[in-house]
Amino acid sequence: MLEWWERPYQDHGRGPAMFDCWGLYREAFWRDFGILLPDYGDCYHTADDRASVGEVLLRELAHWTPLESPQKGALIVLNVARRPFHCAYALDAHQMLHTLPGSGSVIEPICSPRWARRIEGIYLWQ
Secondary structure (H helix, E strand, O other), rough: OOHHHOOOEEEOOOOOOEHHHHHHHHHHHHHHHHHOOOOOOHHHHOOOOOHHHHHHHHHHHEEEOOOOOOOOOOOEEEEEEEEEEEEEEEOOOEEEEEEEEEOOEEEEEEEEEOOOOHHEEEEEEE
């Protein structure tokens, strides 16, 4: 997964050079499991539209199985401004890969003070 570390963030980015959080998750999942997940890029205008992004996330979680704890490939849904808005790819039970404007893709501990209290849920594709 290190080949996806430090890639620049781009709204609606689906790779391979730049990603948004869903594009990075989708690419990592495809690389690890050979399953190409839906794009969802046409479901919202920009990533700044938190209401639309949150609606898409909540609606599409019907296709996912909730997990008690992270495992490789799990979707970690994170709250931003008290809404489910951001997602990360679980590299294992302890680390996640995600991307944000201004920082690009990064690997961080799932239990980091910045993110642990923002976890809305952890899910696995059905």
